Amino acid sequence: MVRAMANVWIEKALAEINHCNKCGFCLPACPTYRLTGNEVDSPRGRIALVEGVLKDEISADDGLVASLSYCLGCRACETACPSGVQYHRVLEAGKKVLDQTKPGHRQLTWVPRTLLRLTHQPRRLRRVARWGKRATRWPLPSHLKMLAPMLDYRAEPVAAPPPALTSPSEPVLFFHGCVQEALFHDANQAAKALLTAAGYRVQQRPEETCCGALAWHAGREEEARTLARRNIEAFERDEGPIVNTAGGCGAMLKSYPELFEEDPAWRERAERFSERVSDWLSLMENSPRPLAFQGAGERVVLQNSCHLVNVEGGGQRPAEMLSRVVGDTFLPLEGQDRCCGSAGIYNIQHPDWALKLLDRKMEEVKGARPVRVLVVNPGCQLQMTLGVRRHQVDAEVEHLARYLYRAFLRAQRQPESGHEAG
Ligand code: SF4
Ligand code: SF4
Structure with a gap:
């Protein structure tokens, strides 16, 4: 059955699996392996499970579901791997197999489902965050109550306009990110002020939308692609780097070409887009006017x-x-x-x-x-x-x-x- 599911993701995953020599150098870098010490919670163990399933040697059972779902997707194993194995391709292929053999394995509970919907509506997201601060008083399950302190944050307005230290010259397009802008907009304001003071002409695109990371990781590929297309269209009219202050968004924007593996025209546009994506600090490092x-x-x-x-x-x-x-x-x-x-x-x-x-x-x-x-x-x-x-x-x-x-x-x-x- 799995062999009949050959598609680009499966082929690429098999190529990555072939590169893996099972050396285990990635294990100490893996947070979940460090936590349990179990092979199934390690990158090498997960690769072996997906390999077995893709080669029809084992079945895609609840063990695979648990092993993959407890992976953080942090990709520390990729940085540690001396063979350059792109583990995330193996992880994604494993999840795609499960999408067919165990539909519902990515089923989200109502909290992440609601969050996903809210990422398209930053204002509402901000309102919900304000209510969430009071959640300790509500009759909620204990694991949700426990999360309420996370929202205990007071944004600090960036009061003064950025001092005009130099005439801004180089254009920079700023990507705000939905959660970052909704909950921590002062970080974005501060970054924009610093970039301006450092000599950049900071621009924004009102058509910008969520980067699509949450949708992509929840298996909602079409939704992630729709968001990616909107962002590509919004930013490709101009030239210059596209910067952000959220590591998660930046990684997703950089990965847009992977969303369009089977669509050459959009893949080309996504590649041009992702080449321009950078975190804001890369510009601060070599700015026209270094700041003290x-x-x-x-x-x-x-x-x-x-x-x-x-x-x-x-x-x-x-x-x-x-x-x-x-x-x-x-x-x-x-x-x-x-x-x-x-x-x-x-x-x-x-x-x-x-x-x-x-x-x-x-x-x-x-x-x-x-x-x-x-x-x-x-x-x-x-x-x-x-x-x-x-x-x-x-x-x-x-x-x-x-x-x-x-x-x-x-x-x-x-x-x-x-x-x-x-
Ligand atoms: S993923 Fe890389 S580091 Fe980990 S076992 Fe395979 S080859 Fe070794
Ligand atoms: S992505 Fe992170 S949690 Fe998952 S296997 Fe790699 S290092 Fe471990």
């Missing part, structure tokens, strides 16, 4: 975005920017690039595992005694906010852009302190 940043004598740690690290290849940039902040102490954590358990809607679908991953991470955070936990993705911001509340860590979780903007304004106010931009 003055800290406030704080200890800060970073929770990186796995998709920025493992898909976009820009994982070093947040730490590089932090090294430019004078006066604060950046404390690198051993697992700062490892998934925090948020992973799209994983923390709603598998709160038990997501919490275990988070608790391990919080042990590291507590050891550093930070004042701030900095993030570069909205899912991480929600998850780490839950972490500091749950572990009673007296630290604020905020997006790196907001932190940098404050440090930039501070440096502007203290020109006499001799902070020259690096």
